[in-house]
Amino acid sequence: EPEVTQTPSHQVTQMGQEVILRCVPISNHLYFYWYRQILGQKVEFLVSFYNNEISEKSEIFDDQFSVERPDGSNFTLKIRSTKLEDSAMYFCASILEGLGEQYFGPGTRLTVT
Amino acid sequence: AQSVSQHNHHVILSEAASLELGCNYSYGGTVNLFWYVQYPGQHLQLLLKYFSGDPLVKGIKGFEAEFIKSKFSFNLRKPSVQWSDTAEYFCAVREDSSYKLIFGSGTRLLVRP
Structure with a gap:
């Protein structure tokens, strides 16, 4: 069965660094x-x-965040300058069409130190 | 702001007991309703969904949920739980004007053998 994949599964970064979740x-x-x-x-x-x-974006998605679909298969989330409060599990999801079921990936655990 | 409430944060049951997890939402318009499950170490999976029609919906693994519009509720039920149902359960709502999901805080279910 097709599934959404995410890499890495765990990312540790220092405050102020840029991260890209794939x-x-x-x-x-x-x-x-x-x-x-x-x-x-x-x-x-x-x-x-x-x-x-x-x-659509939420209030959380400020200028520090950006998304991109660089090559037709990957979908990335970039955080330009990470803060401690960005530590979280980040889930990607996709839908075939707007009202369908959202399929979730396994998540990337981001730890900002 | 729209919100989803799950009143039971932790539930402990013995095998064969009946389960009911509460979910209430605040939104006056048309909504789509979902229950997702997250087994330990795994990603979010759809249990069931309600878009329209019969307010009693059946999902996978013997789960069902009932949409009661007058109560803004979408409670999840299972007549007889199994140890393998140990997981975290999330209720989610999608407004008709948006494609995003708004999640409840989740309920951790522990089923004792």
Whole structure:
């Protein structure tokens, strides 16, 4: 069964460094998402992406964050200058079409020290 | 702001006991409703969803949920739990004007053999 994959599974970085989290959505899916879950808190929506542009973003998704689909298969989340509070599990998701089921990846645990 | 509430944060049951997990949401318009499950060490998987029609929906692994519009609720049920149901369960809502999911805080279920 097709699945969403994410790399790395765990990333440790120092405060102020840039990180790029990578996702490979299911190949024929058209809508892509990033969510995050800070330890002990809710899963929170960050951004949705369709047709090579951001379709919706949350208040969390400020100028420090950006997303890109550089090559038609990968979907990346970049954090330019990480803060301690960016430590969280980051989930990528994809959907074939807008009202379908969101398929989630296994997540990348980001630890900012 | 729209929100999803899961009132039970931790539930402990013995095998064969019945399960009901509460989920309430605050949004007056049309919504799609979901229950996701996260088994230990695994990613979020869809248990069931409600878009329209029969408010009693059946999902995988014997789970079902009932949408009660007047109560803004979408409670998850299973008549007889198994040890393998030990996991974290998330209720999520999607508004008709958006493609993002809004998650509840999750309920950790522990089923004792």
